[in-house]
Amino acid sequence: MANGSRVAAVLTFSGQRDGSEMSMLGVDIFTIEGGKITESWLYSADQPAEDAFWGQ
Template sequence: MTAKEVVEAYSIALSLGDIPSAFSYFSPDAKWHQPGNNKFSGTKTGLEAIGKMLGDMMSATQGSLVIEPTGAMMVNGNFVSCPVHFRAKCGTKSIEMNGNDLYEVVEDKIVQVWLFSEDQSAEDLFWN
């Protein structure tokens, strides 16, 4: 598979709510770089830590967190960039903004993910 095909397959599985299949595209020791200065920020290493963070985000938002692609995936070697739009509600707070997800793929597995948000300060306020 190409790097783009790996990220596409991951994204499709995730959009279907098939977490086991989505995570099958990750290296067991993958690193997820969550930006900002909030309770979810920092580098998560391994599927257990990544899964816990994502599960905690879904729990905090009562399952309202939605991430949708907004344009074509772009490829540079083994890196794939995906423009996204995300939205969520947490109690009386809500967030809606654009971002970019950058994936590094090695030997058909996602080994690193970096997220970028349009307004990191607003995202930090939402998650804190």
């Protein structure tokens, strides 16, 4: 989905780490200038669970 210089993508991402698995919905938002990504914002459906997965 795009609106001017902003693009949004709804996605599912997953990973494995130290015997644990994670699969989660997310939304990534990008600003495009001159054909390049100049800014990005990454949102997950459950930030505390993602932080715990990465050990933060």
